[in-house]
Amino acid sequence: MSSAPAGTRPDPNDPSRPKRGLQPDDLAARDTIYRPDLLAGQVLLISGGGSGMGRAAATLAARLGADVAICGRNEEKLAATRDHIAAVTGRDILVQPMSIRDPEAVDGLMDAVWSRFGRIDTLVNNAGGQFPQDAIDFSRKGWLAVIDTNLNGSWWMMQAAATRWRDADAPGNIVNIVANVERGMPQAAHTCAARAGVIYLSKTLATEWAPHRIRVNCIGPGVIETEGFGVYPEEALKRFHKANPMKSRGDAWDVAEMIAYLASPAARFITGDLLVIDGGQAQWGVVWPGGMPDYFDEGGAFA
């Protein structure tokens, strides 16, 4: 497969496709290595908290005693997450429908969280995404959608949080969820460009903002099974686990526990780093999210 014409794009909401990723009840039941009050008294703002890794991180943070705020574009998903977390933990989280692409909406979000909880300890920039397509076929709209979401949106969130921390003379902590872009990823050039931007932005800010007591780190997930996989064709998904030497997929809880670690006092001396969670994919594996073209796959060795 190469580029999907508009009419043949996989529909992430197609009911005939299998449901992927951990569901809310799984998140309530999973064991955690952390003590139950690890994040008590802390406030976490998690973008994209209505699904996938963001929802897992929000649920874990609430289970560990934190006050939590989540945002995303889809109000229904956010409300379902709020209701489930309330049922499981008794905690009333803040939900705000908005797009991180809109800097004014980002300001409104920060003000809402600050006004409700009086502080933000950790910002988790998890919202993002892309679609698989050969770079040569990107439309302007498609390129801009991915860059605006992943690079610009993450930046608006970081700057809006940092100015408030500086003005309140409060310490801050930023965790940016990026992707495993070390070797590039064919058919995901737009996201590789945006995520590399976020990684090097983060390394730079870690130094610039250290005097403000603001730490900035990235997490680079490999193949993590979530409902976000709906943008990939079923045929491609059958091969995803072959991208790493463990020949498996991670899940949203794996990433949620890494986020909780970075939000905890145990990570107080870590900044400017990229923590990779990918089953060894950075060292090994063949990564073509939409399927390898015949030219590269003579004999079908990677089918």
Ligand SMILES: CCCCCCC/C=C/C(=O)SCCNC(=O)CCNC(=O)[C@H](O)C(C)(C)COP(=O)(O)OP(=O)(O)OC[C@H]1O[C@@H](n2cnc3c(N)ncnc32)[C@H](O)[C@@H]1OP(=O)(O)O
């Ligand atoms: C073997 C290992 C591989 C590992 C790869 C996995 C690594 C990463 C995995 C993940 O990230 S999992 C998934 C995370 N979640 C998502 O990606 C969410 C789904 N994605 C989106 O919401 C979009 O892709 C978006 C661009 C991030 C959101 O933008 P927006 O809502 O504005 O998009 P649209 O309005 O739908 O489209 C705008 C524009 O973009 C082009 N386009 C969109 N989808 C496709 C597609 N499937 N193929 C080609 N082009 C696409 C297109 O130009 C759209 O404009 P229109 O044509 O619709 O006018």
Ligand SMILES: NC(=O)C1=CN([C@@H]2O[C@H](COP(=O)(O)OP(=O)(O)OC[C@H]3O[C@@H](n4cnc5c(N)ncnc54)[C@H](OP(=O)(O)O)[C@@H]3O)[C@@H](O)[C@H]2O)C=CC1
């Ligand atoms: N799963 C994987 O293997 C990997 C995922 N990633 C990245 O990890 C992050 C989480 O992905 P995952 O949980 O798998 O997938 P999901 O699709 O479940 O999560 C993406 C979240 O981002 C939100 N979002 C997207 N655009 C915007 C926007 N403009 N404003 C606000 N929220 C937005 C979505 O919410 P809504 O639809 O309500 O807007 C959604 O909740 C993403 O950045 C993803 O690209 C990176 C590497 C691998």
